[in-house]
Structure formats: structure tokens, C-alpha cells
Amino acid sequence: MSGPTLGDYVIGVEGLALLRQALAGDAAGRAARAGEIRDLLRQLDHGTRLSAPVGTEYDLRNGYQEWSATYDQPLRLFPIEEPPMRALIDTIPPGTALDAGCGTGRYSTILAERGHAVIGVDQSGAMLDIARRKLPAADFRDADLTALPLPAGSVDAVVCALALVHLPDVSPAMREFARVLRPGGRLVISDVHPFLVSLGWQAQFPAAGERGFIRLHSHLPSAYISAATTARLRLRSLAEPPLTAAAVVTPAADIVPAANRAAFVGLPAVSIWDFDLPG
DSSP states (O other), X not given: OOOOBHHHHHHHHHHHHHHHHHHTTOHHHHHHHHHHHHHHHHHHHTTOGGXXXXXXXXOHHHHHHHHTTTTTSOOTTHHHHHHHHHHHHTTSXXXXXXXXXXXXXXXXXXXXXTTOXXXXXXXXXXXXXXXXXXXXXXXXXXXXXXXXXXXXTOEEEEEEESOGGGSSOSHHHHHHHHHHEEEEEEXXXXXXXXXXXXXXXXXXXXXXXXXXXXXXXXXXXXXXXXHHHHTTOEEEEXXXXXXXXGGOOOTTTTTSHHXXXXXXXXXXXXXXXXXXXXX
């Protein structure tokens, strides 16, 4: 079966915007969305660019190989996700910290600046190469989040940023995080909010002159709580900062900008979890 077209995606965004504006009593917005939908359908009948694929899908390893060259450029969710993550990391006393799914070392660098001895794990060799150049003193390892190459009770903190959304099930990784934590240790997680993933949000990036994307998995809060409880982790806090207008960079943004904003702005962007492992 062929993948979705750009037209499929844009009309879906229009529909989401129409639904949100209808429930908000926005008559002008409803009229604008209905008119744009009619125009888009006419365009689809005449074989415009809307008939092109919405993007090229990559698997996890090849996607991050391609994405590594531009990953450190400002990404749409980073300005929303980083402030609450930094605030939590600032409350963790210096020790040995694991950056799980470290990528290019975005949080490894922050942890090192705060006095932690850093271990980073990731499955992308290309991303790890960049992390090693940034932070030569850290210990970076090619490894899976569901089979961490660390002994039990060996770290004081685990940070996992925007990575669990790539796993079909969070439970194995959460068990591993709890296993490597020392009693009293902290686990700080950010993830793409399941609302967005359920509405078609994917990890998109520039790839060979086109739009690439990696498919994400939606994990409800109940999945995190169930996995944490089973692993004996205790929830300290959960934050869900909303999407801003600057962050809603989607395949529809340049085609139907007003609808794109109406569809997404204000929806929860990320989940920021803070757990600890009781002594």
C-alpha cells in the first residue's frame, strides 16, 4: 500500500483545525477551514503537488544516520522541552549520570557542565561520533535502551530525552532504568506527547533534499505509570507544556498556515516525567 500524500496530510490538518474551531465557537474560523478544504479537494482532482508523498519514511537506524548531520540545529520541540528538563536536572546532585538515548550528546553536555560523570548510550553510531567529539571525557557506548551495558545500581541518575517514543513498549526500558539506578536515584524523561503522535506527528527531518520522517509510537500516561510501578519507581512530577506557534512546523505549515496553527497550537507538546527509586 502506498503511503499518505501531502494532500491527505493537509486535509487532515484542516479537519483537526475545523473540529477545534467548531468547539470553540469560532464561526469565521469554521468558514475559512471549510473553504480551504473545498479548494484543496479541487487541487487534488487536478494532480498538483498535493499528490506527492508527504515524505520518505526511514527506519530508526537509517533515519538517525541521515538526521545526524542536522540534528543539532534548533528543532521544533527543543525550546519547549529543554527548560523544564534543565530545571529538573539542576535539582540532581552531581554523581554518575546515564544519558539514555543520548544522540549527539545534547543532555550529556548539560550533565557534564553540572559536575556529573557521564555515560551515554545510543544505537546510532553517527550520532555517537558527534557526541564523542563534543565531550571526549564521557563514556559513550553503542547500546539498546532495553539492554543497558551497565551493572545494577551503578548510576545516580538517568536522563532519557525524546527517545522512548521510538519504542513500541516503554516497559523494558523502564525496567532497565530502574535496574541501573542506585536507591535514591532519579530518572528524568521527556517524550513527545501521545496526543501529538496519535494525530500523526512524526520525527521529521531534512533528508537528501526531501522530507524524511521516522515513525513514532504513542504511549499513554497510564503506560508510563504501569511500567514505573512494576519497576518500583516512584513518580515525583509530570509536566505537559503546550505547543507554541513557533513549534508547529509540519508539512502543512507553508500550505495552510492558519489551519496548521489552529490545529496544533495549545495541544500538549511533550511529557516531562520525574521519577525516583526509593531506598
